[in-house]
Amino acid sequence: MIHVLVSDSMSSEGLQPLLDASHINVVQKTVEEVEDELHLFDALLVRSATKVTEDLFKKMTNLKIVGRAGVGVDNIDIEAATKHGVVVINAPNGNTISTAEHTFAMMASLLRHIPQANVTVKSNEWNRTAFVGTELYGKSLGIIGFGRIGGEIAKRARVFGMNILVFDPFLTKDRAEKIGVSNCTLDELLTNADIITVHTPLIKETRGILNKETIAKTKKGVYLLNCARGGIIDETGLIHHLENGHVAGAALDVFEVEPPVNNKLLKFDNVIVTPHLGASTKEAQLNVAAQVTQEVLNFLDGKPVTSSINLPTLTKELFDKIQPFYHLAKKMGNIVSQCMKVPVQEVAIQYEGSVAELETSFITKALLSGFLGARVDITVNEVNAGMIAKERGITFSEKITTNNSGYENLLEVRVIGDNQNFVLRGTHVPHYGERIVGINDFNIDFYPTGYLLYIQHQDKPGVIGRVGKVLGDHEVNIATMQVGRKEKGGEAIMMLAFDRPLDDTLTSQLSSYDDIVSVKTIDL
Numbered sequence: 001m002i003h004v005l006v007s008d009s010m011s012s013e014g015l016q017p018l019l020d021a022s023h024i025n026v027v028q029k030t031v032e033e034v035e036d037e038l039h040l041f042d043a044l045l046v047r048s049a050t051k052v053t054e055d056l057f058k059k060m061t062n063l064k065i066v067g068r069a070g071v072g073v074d075n076i077d078i079e080a081a082t083k084h085g086v087v088v089i090n091a092p093n094g095n096t097i098s099t100a101e102h103t104f105a106m107m108a109s110l111l112r113h114i115p116q117a118n119v120t121v122k123s124n125e126w127n128r129t130a131f132v133g134t135e136l137y138g139k140s141l142g143i144i145g146f147g148r149i150g151g152e153i154a155k156r157a158r159v160f161g162m163n164i165l166v167f168d169p170f171l172t173k174d175r176a177e178k179i180g181v182s183n184c185t186l187d188e189l190l191t192n193a194d195i196i197t198v199h200t201p202l203i204k205e206t207r208g209i210l211n212k213e214t215i216a217k218t219k220k221g222v223y224l225l226n227c228a229r230g231g232i233i234d235e236t237g238l239i240h241h242l243e244n245g246h247v248a249g250a251a252l253d254v255f256e257v258e259p260p261v262n263n264k265l266l267k268f269d270n271v272i273v274t275p276h277l278g279a280s281t282k283e284a285q286l287n288v289a290a291q292v293t294q295e296v297l298n299f300l301d302g303k304p305v306t307s308s309i310n311l312p313t314l315t316k317e318l319f320d321k322i323q324p325f326y327h328l329a330k331k332m333g334n335i336v337s338q339c340m341k342v343p344v345q346e347v348a349i350q351y352e353g354s355v356a357e358l359e360t361s362f363i364t365k366a367l368l369s370g371f372l373g374a375r376v377d378i379t380v381n382e383v384n385a386g387m388i389a390k391e392r393g394i395t396f397s398e399k400i401t402t403n404n405s406g407y408e409n410l411l412e413v414r415v416i417g418d419n420q421n422f423v424l425r426g427t428h429v430p431h432y433g434e435r436i437v438g439i440n441d442f443n444i445d446f447y448p449t450g451y452l453l454y455i456q457h458q459d460k461p462g463v464i465g466r467v468g469k470v471l472g473d474h475e476v477n478i479a480t481m482q483v484g485r486k487e488k489g490g491e492a493i494m495m496l497a498f499d500r501p502l503d504d505t506l507t508s509q510l511s512s513y514d515d516i517v518s519v520k521t522i523d524l
């Protein structure tokens, strides 16, 4: 049974496919309510209320995936997720329209004083002169962060006859041209905009992008909006410029601390606020819940996820192509690790032939996770393999080569360790399967599975017979056996496969023979 915890409120219609799956147990409770059972859950679905911290990852020892029903993942410690090998996915576009519409509604409300006027009429006042507003038409709207939401706001603003100024350091010329906007510098936007709205993620570079100094560069009487994340507009800086009258008004859906506690911003008549409602529509909640549900179901079924934050994203088509190499790479990493029981400094992977045209970074991570999984005592997978390698001082690299060694596709891993190097080559033959075709300088051909015995020996008469006799004496049946040598009478190797693990006494006995250089067991 797979256990999924849904710890924030979510559209039950969106969650329905998870609720319907007979092999999945869905628990809809807060983290605090299931404190004693946290170690059971395979998947966690959240909105913004649950704080997914390092501490929570430590408690959720079985966790494999966190699904964020929304865009912003600032409530999830991505670094900790990666370290613990947990995939994080989000629902990047399910609430774009709702948030753009909310921002627009806030902008219109701010300039026409609708919330304030509403309160007075309901208090039996009829004060028309106090609420003279400002038109949006002809005004310059500065959009900081021109992604999905920023783009939708621009479309709406154009219909309202507004001029659009955009600041986004990552905006491509193509996208800007397609939407008909031009990217300017932050200073140009600040000095020319009548209204400024922020739509970036909350990251180091955007925290306080509008602050006491930058707001001072804006036009006197500017209007500011934040429907993205609290902290993108620094609240202290904003308060300063509301008090001195430089800012004419602000509309805030988000706060540095939510819900706001003793927040001075709530005292200004020209500040209008909503309780983080940008994505709160029936449509957006259904969209985001349905998106993460589908992604989590795909992931739990071993299918690719398309909106991962800490994994390369793959389409189903690409994933199907990669899968054979993914499994081969994982086994190759595992074999090398078991053959090289010494400290390792470098793992270099080379791709040749058709495999080189695929998303090799994913295959590299699979190989690395196979390699590290055999030598560290924590969960290692494609998510955290790079980070764990780095922590342990192991550098890794990948290279595409145009060499042609005769295989349709070839993966080669070269591992450099203390006084020892090891090279392994593998290929995947369609409709036939994975083959290991080279160990160091030896050509060989075996199927990497089960219990293997790798023997380095001298190419002399009687060695193979002696190995066979020892195994026979111990009643061990050899499933398959491959031999390889460089030259007659020189160094040679054997790779034997068995149906069950071998005793240490047997491998010690084999190692004691003069013509046998080394004996290594490999369990796959």
Ligand SMILES: NC(=O)c1ccc[n+]([C@@H]2O[C@H](COP(=O)([O-])OP(=O)(O)OC[C@H]3O[C@@H](n4cnc5c(N)ncnc54)[C@H](O)[C@@H]3O)[C@@H](O)[C@H]2O)c1
Residues within 6 Å of the ligand: 070, 071, 072, 073, 092, 095, 096, 099, 144, 145, 146, 147, 148, 149, 150, 167, 168, 169, 170, 171, 199, 200, 201, 202, 205, 206, 227, 228, 229, 253, 254, 276, 277, 278, 279, 280
């Ligand atoms: N209020 C809500 O309920 C609500 C709902 C949805 C999203 N959000 C917030 O809105 C944000 C934007 O959502 P989106 O879907 O448009 O995201 P997005 O990823 O499509 O767009 C973000 C844009 O910010 C830009 N950016 C990054 N760093 C920048 C910088 N230093 N300066 C300027 N621009 C920068 C990126 O290039 C990108 O184009 C999200 O991160 C989320 O925090 C809030």
Ligand SMILES: O=C(O)CC[C@@H](O)C(=O)O
Residues within 6 Å of the ligand: 047, 048, 069, 070, 071, 072, 073, 095, 276, 278, 279, 280
């Ligand atoms: O869960 C919510 O309602 C807020 C979501 C929103 O902030 C987001 O980043 O997608």
